[in-house]
Amino acid sequence: MxxxxxxxxxxxxxxxxxxxxxxxxxxxxxxxxxxxxxxxxxxxxxxxxxxxIPGLVDVHVHLREPGREAKETIATGTAAAAHGGFTTIFAMPNVLPFPSKPETAGPYRDLLEEKGLVRVLPYGTITLDEAGKTPTDYKAMKELGIRWFSDDGVGVASKEVMRQALEQARKADVLFACHTEDMAYRRPGASVHDSPAVTSRGWLGIPSACESAQLIRDLDLLKETGGHYHTCHVSAKESVEALRQAKAAGLDATGEVTAHHLLLEDRDVRGPMWKMNPPLRAHEDRMALIEGLESGALDFIASDHAPHTEEEKCQPMDKAPFGIVSLETAFPLLYTEFVASGRWSLEQLVNWMSTAPAGRFGLEGTGDIRPGxxxxxxxxxxxxxxxxxxxxxxxxxxxxxxxxxxxxxxxxxxxxxxxxxxxxxxxxxxxx
Ligand SMILES: [Zn+2]
The missing domain is CATH 2.30.40.10 (Urease, subunit C, domain 1)
Structure with a gap:
């Protein structure tokens, strides 16, 4: 007690x-x-x-354990969460083995609970082993208490597989959190936004359509299938517009934006520490993200905390892995940029970093300071x-x-x- x-x-x-x-x-x-x-x-x-303020809630964290403990462990990742003010985080399922079936997902859920300093809730994968071929058995996973699914790191390439997955998810009444990325738009080695501000430095660009084309495809499918759909780390103004229209049409679609996409732009990129997927886009995209959040086209903020080793991140731009750590920087930086400057109230920031994600992900009794x-x-x-x-x-x-x-x-x-x-x-x- x-x-x-x-x-x-x-x-x-x-x-x-x-x-x-x-x-x-x-x-x-x-x-x-x-x-x-x-x-x-x-x-x-x-x-x-x-x-x-209420403990922060982050629906997008890479804890790396099991499988890639050189980058992060459940213990170090959740200590970082606590340091950054997060008390509930969702662990992305790109770990080894993938939590794709009850046999792997059950022990994974228990491991997160046992080793987490704060509450960690697991995602299951949308498709088996994030391979994009076979939808996961959402009903069986839900019996373990896993109600959230993502193939984060890759998009589900096949429209037909995504249709089946959405249909089954609607029947099981679970939530998808989709990393949308159409690889037809991404050349090998591409690592920054496809704009002269960065490609002029010799780096290959990833166009906005890489994200928005698949998001638009998914939202069209959602119109047919129904169900609950959330999209991860929105970076492009076209994606904000697609979500706005989907909401106006009555679809149950939401979107998150990361702290770094709210704070940085393509012209800020100086090397692999600025390399993330989706990439930092143009000024007009960043403004669309801020305004999208303020107008309700986007719903809340997530970190996409993506730890890597120093050796990995010190490679040349085209070889270094995508992603930055964010749990220990997101809140103080957003507070500084948007609350201290007077653009947002602290109440707004708390809503976007706690109340709104807790509500969307169905966490009862979380995301506010009130009795019970x-x-x-x-x-x-x-x-x-x-x-x-x-x-x-x-x-x-x-x-x-x-x-x-x-x-x-x-x-x-x-x-x-x-x-x-x-x-x-x-x-x-x-x-x-
Ligand atoms: Zn992702």
């Missing part, structure tokens, strides 16, 4: 508003209100001047600036383009289910 704790006098983001309140919790939030009494066994923290909800909480100091320092990362990966970027706030403590899973002591440093 978790000991009761009372956080007093915080500025609390609760039910979409900012209120001055006390929050009493054990592993569940017991009360939110003014002058809440504490009995003698309750631990009391005075948080005057500090802000309490999980005691997943993050204490932040909005008056204490900081700096992104990759030497402080708890992730095994330090592949980030954001090292040394200033931040306008500091995460002081992360509480997962009533338990402190990360606390700032001002001196945390990862041994070199």
């Amino acid at each position: 978790t000991r009761k704790r009372l956080i007093k006098n915080a500025s609390v983001i609760s039910e979409g508003r900012r209120i001055q309140a006390d929050v009493l919790f054990d592993d569940t939030i017991l009360a939110v209100g003014h002058n809440l009494p504490a009995d003698k066994d309750t631990i009391v923290t005075d948080a005057q001047g500090l802000t309490l 909800y999980r005691a997943d909480l993050v204490l932040i100091d909005e008056a204490r600036p900081g700096v992104i320092d990759k030497r402080t990362f708890l992730s095994r990966g330090s592949n980030t383009p954001f090292d040394t970027w200033p931040t306008a706030c500091t995460i002081l403590e992360t509480v997962s289910r009533g338990r402190t899973v990360w606390k700032d002591t001002g001196t945390e440093k990862k041994g070199s």
Whole structure:
């Protein structure tokens, strides 16, 4: 039984508003209100001047274990999550063996639960071993509690296989999270957006249609099949428009955008640390993503945390793997760029990083600070600036383009289910 704790006098983001309140919790939030009494066994923290937000929810994380532990493990990835304010994360299924069948998915689910410092929920694959040939048995996986499916890393190339998969998913009432990528548009070695700003440096480009063409195909299929569809890491303005139209037509389609696609553009790219898939696109694409989020065409933010070893990321641009780490940088950087600047309220950012993803992925009692909800909480100091320092990362990966970027706030403590899973002591440093 978790000991009761009372956080007093915080500025609390609760039910979409900012209120001055006390929050009493054990592993569940017991009360939110003014002058809440504490009995003698309750631990009391005075948080005057500090802000309490619900634990962040990230539906797109690569933990790499089992199979690629040199890049990340469940222990290091979830420690990084806690450090970055995330208390629920979804693990992408491109691990070995793939969680494609109950025989592999059951033990995988148990491993995540056993080793995760915060809550980790597993995706199953859309097709067996992400091979794009045979739809997974969604009903059998759902019996294990796995209700989310993705072939992240590759698109499902065959329209007919995708149609079958969507039909079966609708019958099983599960959610797809699709990485859309039509490989007909991607030449070998292509690693940046297909625009002169970057291809002029000799790097091969990946056109926006690589993403948007398959998204449009999927949304057309969804019209026929029905069901629940979410699209991963939207990067192109054409994809934002396709989602907007799908929603207007009444389809159950949602989309996420990553922190890095909101913060960076093609012209920022300087080398493999800026290489991700989909790539950083043009200024007008980034503006369409920001406006898409603000207008509801896009639904929330995810990290696409993709750790790699230093050796891998130090290769030439065309050889280095796609992806950057993001769990420990996403919230403070987005806060700095959009909240501290006055464009967004903290309530909006919290909605997009906690309430909205929890709602879409059907997580009851998650994504808000209100009685009966999980005691997943993050204490932040909005008056204490900081700096992104990759030497402080708890992730095994330090592949980030954001090292040394200033931040306008500091995460002081992360509480997962009533338990402190990360606390700032001002001196945390990862041994070199
Ligand atoms: Zn992906």
